[in-house]
Every structure is written in structure tokens, then in C-alpha cells.
Amino acid sequence: MASSPALTAIRRNCRKVICIGRNYADHVKELNNQRPKQPFFFLKPPSSILLPGEGPVLRPNGVNMHFEIELGLVIGKQVKDLQTEDDSEILQYIDSYLLSIDMTARNVQNEAKKKGLPWSIAKGFDTFLPVSGPVSKEVLADPHNVELYLKVNGEVKQEDSTELMLFRIPRQLSDISKVMTLEKGDIVLTGTPKGVGTVQTGDVMECGLRIGGKEVEEAKMRVE
């Protein structure tokens, strides 16, 4: 079980998880989606958070479960109606970073999209948000220059730099905060690069962050 106070605080302090969709061009293409003209986002419930050591992701019956590796931001200070596209202004609102996997019931989501129904069920199952421990702003100085990777059973599936984001983090926080106030402890997922795919029960996902080619130990995750 997750027992370190720094880990349990991630879930305890989180009141909403806001996820940016379609934020990497090659991922938009691979799912045959339209490239958005502005950032859009959806919510995952805090109850979907899976902390390191809490066990496997649980695949609901009949679900085609996809992984989406994403850089996560933990909000450090309340922010509302943020008016900026400037990188230097956002750091004050970020407490720390996380590596995260936006697990998705892809068949449920596809059905919802077809019917015009909400995505909350497809995105919101218990255990559908594995996260790493916190990575400090000292370690991760530039969130737009980090390599994310995810392997399944040792095979690399996703591996791209956050510099490929279509909408950068200031724009994301600005757009979100014009709709809903971001509160201390809220988590923002910044979108997934190409390479998403299915995992079965028993598969092992290993993922991490690299900065200048160097692995960041705090962000390493291994999830069954």
C-alpha cells in the first residue's frame, strides 16, 4: 500500500482531475480525430487515482483498456481567469509534477462519442489514474522539454517529448481556469503523445520521464 505522506497527500488534496484531450498532433491522427481549434478537457474523479504500490489497474469486464502516458501538474495555488500564454507566469501556480497514465475504456469512449454522451464513465473507473510520486520544479525545470515513455512488457509503445504539445501549459491553465477555478491539489493532465494502445490483465506497464536523456528516478512507475 501507498504509505508515504507525500504519496497519500496526492489523493487527499485532490478535488478534481482535469485532462486535456488531443494535445499531440500524431495522437490526434492515430485515433482519426479532428485537431481541436482550442484546448478541450474533461474530468476524471479523484477516486480513480492509483498511487504507487497500491496494486494493479483493474480492467472492467468487456472493456478495451488503453494506456495514455501524460505529464501531470499538481496545482499549488488557486487560480481563476488566468490571462497568459507566457511560460514564466505559470510556475507560481504549479506545486509539482507527476507522471500519470490516463487509462481509458476505449470501446466505452467510442460508443459515447458516437452517441454524443459524456466521457466520464470511460475515463472514471477506479484505478484508471496511476500516478508516480511528485517531481519537484527544481528537478523538472522546463515542463515543455521532457521525454515521456511507456513500455508494455518491455516493448516501447510511447516515447515523445512534451515539446510536441499543440497547446502549451500556460494556454491550458488559462483556458481551464476561465471555466473552473483551479484549486490547490487539483491535478491537470496535459495530453498524451502517439502510441496509445491496449493492455490486458497481467501486462506490465513501465514508464518514466527523461530530461536531457537522463531518467528522473522519482517518476519511474511500474504498473500491472
Place this chain on the structure above:
Amino acid sequence: MASSPALTAIRRNCRKVICIGRNYADHVKELNNQRPKQPFFFLKPPSSILLPGEGPVLRPNGVNMHFEIELGLVIGKQVKDLQTEDDSEILQYIDSYLLSIDMTARNVQNEAKKKGLPWSIAKGFDTFLPVSGPVSKEVLADPHNVELYLKVNGEVKQEDSTELMLFRIPRQLSDISKVMTLEKGDIVLTGTPKGVGTVQTGDVMECGLRIGGKEVEEAKMRVE
């Protein structure tokens, strides 16, 4: 400002708001929607909660803002994988009730439905969840036999009994809890009856609950 501890606790203890869609037949018809074969639901962020006395609902620019009066449940005890359709089994998981208005940016939602995008923006703006103070289980003994009403500028717009729900509360909690664990303080909105419509800035919404024809004072709300 909302200052009573019982009121501020509603927001402080809430980590997710789960809303049932299309749960009254005549409301399904009025929006030209399909009647669902099973309950579906979406999330509103806790940041959208507007407590009594906190001021008006804020209409974002360019938004056609609709009211939806709903009976809300405040969860009293964690529940996961609930297997019941039995009324008598659910009371142990309910702490109390609320009257609530599921404010909706209808044009934003219609656009999202057309494009297969999530509903979170349309449903999640700050102030888009006015709630009343808590109503105890002693006062509200049978949640399936309550009359909800909402007036705009004195004119009755919605007025129906919760006995008209397509899926009753045990089924709602059962279906939700098979996807996401319900936690103490979470709020469930049980769907809106017919009569939803637009409100403009400055309009006054008055709403309440009646049991056996008698107004429940705790649930009376007046929102601009």
C-alpha cells in the same frame, strides 16, 4: 457569504459530483434525446458548487444557460460495487439530501454532443451548481415521493414528483458504484424532470421541495 458550518461542509467534504442524465421520460422528449437503456452519468467539479448566500449564478459570455432542478444526495459512507435495486438498502449510504440546480451551458453541450466531445465544460463552470442546505433523512423519508419545483421570475417552469424517475436511486447508486467508488461527502444528482429552459442574468430562480404538498423549509432556494 455562506458561513454556517453545515453549509461550508457541503463543499469542503465533496470530492466529486456525479449527475444522472435523462432520468425523467418527459425531459428526455423535450430535448429530443434517446431514452437510455441504463443510467448514464457525468461529473461536475466541486468548484462549481454555489452555496446559499454566495451570490448569483454567473453566465459566461455567449452561453445559453439552462436550469435543471434536481434532487441531490449527499453520500454518508463509502460504497463500491453495490448490488441492489432495493430501496431499503440504500439509506445507510445517504447522509442527507439537497435541492440542487444542474446549470448547463446548453449551446456548449449541444456542440459537444454533435462533435462527440465531453460534457465537462458545458456542465462545469464556476457557480453552475447552486445547492440548498442539507435536508435530513428524517424530514425526507422517501426520496421517490418528493415534489420538486422551480420558478423563474415567479412563473412555474418545473414541477414534478421524483416518483417519475426512470431509474430509481438504488439502481443509480449501484451503477455508479460499479464504475467509481462513492466516498463520504460526494454528491449525486438524480436527474431533472421536464420544463428546463433558459435564464438570463438578473432572472430570479426560486425553487423548493414539497412532501405531501408541504414545503420543506430547509430546501428553499432563491438564486439570481
